[in-house]
Amino acid sequence: MPMQYSQRMKNILVLGGTGFVGAHVCEQLVRAGWTITVPTRRRVNAQAIQHLPGLTVLELDVHDQAALTRAVAGHTAVVNLVAILHGSAQAFERAHVQLAEKLAQACIANGVAHLVQISALGADPAHRETAPSRYLRSKSAAEAVLVQALAEQPAMRLSVLRPSVIFGANDKFLNVFAALQAVFPFIPLAGADARFQPVWVCDVAQAVVRVLALPPGNEQVRTWELVGPQVLRLRELVQLAGVLSGAGGGRGRPVFGLPMWLARIQAFLMELAPGAPMMSRDNLDSMRLDNVANAHMPGLAQLGIHAAALEPVASSYLRSAAAPR
Numbered sequence: 001m002p003m004q005y006s007q008r009m010k011n012i013l014v015l016g017g018t019g020f021v022g023a024h025v026c027e028q029l030v031r032a033g034w035t036i037t038v039p040t041r042r043r044v045n046a047q048a049i050q051h052l053p054g055l056t057v058l059e060l061d062v063h064d065q066a067a068l069t070r071a072v073a074g075h076t077a078v079v080n081l082v083a084i085l086h087g088s089a090q091a092f093e094r095a096h097v098q099l100a101e102k103l104a105q106a107c108i109a110n111g112v113a114h115l116v117q118i119s120a121l122g123a124d125p126a127h128r129e130t131a132p133s134r135y136l137r138s139k140s141a142a143e144a145v146l147v148q149a150l151a152e153q154p155a156m157r158l159s160v161l162r163p164s165v166i167f168g169a170n171d172k173f174l175n176v177f178a179a180l181q182a183v184f185p186f187i188p189l190a191g192a193d194a195r196f197q198p199v200w201v202c203d204v205a206q207a208v209v210r211v212l213a214l215p216p217g218n219e220q221v222r223t224w225e226l227v228g229p230q231v232l233r234l235r236e237l238v239q240l241a242g243v244l245s246g247a248g249g250g251r252g253r254p255v256f257g258l259p260m261w262l263a264r265i266q267a268f269l270m271e272l273a274p275g276a277p278m279m280s281r282d283n284l285d286s287m288r289l290d291n292v293a294n295a296h297m298p299g300l301a302q303l304g305i306h307a308a309a310l311e312p313v314a315s316s317y318l319r320s321a322a323a324p325r
């Protein structure tokens with residue numbers, strides 16, 4: 001009989017559980033009967049999830065190997081959602097690759113049965129040196145590090161989930177495009193022709209719950225690509241965000257694609273502004289690869305999830321995003 005988690009064993013550590021996707025993952029794990037620990041750099045970041053029953057927030061530096069190993073103790077499974085979207089090569093290396101190394105060691109030391117790594121569409125251990133952006137190279141390297149570290153631990157399982165861009169009520173994607181169109185009469189857009197296959201945050205969270213419930217198969221490492229049913233260019237997504245939010249009298253604002261040289265100047269200037277840039281040169285580099293699923297990889301359907309279409313979901317939350325019409 002394949003091993004399943006008994007109720008006693010359903011203790012899970014969720015790194016990055018305070019983030020946009022992590023909060024949904026925590027909600028759905030609680031519903032599925034898991035007891036959760038969420039480490040965070042600052043307790044205040046966990047406000048949106050700390051009310052969940054059976055969830056404990058732990059203020060912790062996850063980059064401290066000893067502290068991380070102690071935090072992992074007592075958990076049968078771990079999910080890693082920690083990631084950054086912007087930063088230096090060193091920052092990507094630390095947040096994605098070095099953390100993956102430390103996490104693998106902590107899991108091995110504690111005999112964790114199942115590690116779930118939230119990666120990104122376009123990542124691939126074979127492309128850790130050659131992927132077009134720091135983000136994708138470091139996400140690829142993180143996968144490679146985990147595969148290698150767990151290779152000598154046959155009792156441990158690794159599940160890698162690679163989502164396309166994720167939409168949902170608190171996303172920093174369609175909401176930003178809607179908010180911009182509430183203010184500006186037209187949108188100069190970098191990477192306008194890049195293709196995406198947006199996936200709903202609740203489907204991604206449900207995928208985490210489902211892979212945790214799968215009986216162990218013959219493969220120690222399994223990878224899923226998580227995408228929605230539609231392939232859309234960035235230009236179309238921006239226009240849709242404008243229309244659904246009611247900007248420009250319900251027609252959205254005109255969108256002008258920028259040539260790459262101008263897009264890089266725009267991204268460079270955004271990087272100089274305080275706070276997280278809306279678009280960085282590294283984001284532009286990521287968009288050189290189409291962000292769409294490879295038909296040969298398993299995805300949401302194989303996990304028994306019917307992927308939600310973008311428009312009905314996004315219209316429900318974007319309508320309130322844009323103020324002036």
Ligand SMILES: NC(=O)c1ccc[n+]([C@@H]2O[C@H](COP(=O)([O-])OP(=O)(O)OC[C@H]3O[C@@H](n4cnc5c(N)ncnc54)[C@H](OP(=O)(O)O)[C@@H]3O)[C@@H](O)[C@H]2O)c1
Pocket residue numbers: 015016017018019020021022039040041042045046062080081082083084095118119120121163164165166167173
């Ligand atoms: N959002 C998308 O469209 C998308 C698309 C594809 C893949 N993904 C992947 O999905 C996962 C979750 O993404 P998200 O959008 O939910 O991200 P997010 O909202 O930015 O959350 C990231 C989490 O990582 C933690 N974190 C950030 N920087 C850290 C650092 N330097 N050291 C330690 N912890 C750090 C934060 O925790 P504290 O602040 O509490 O410490 C936060 O909870 C990531 O792996 C991301 O690559 C996301």
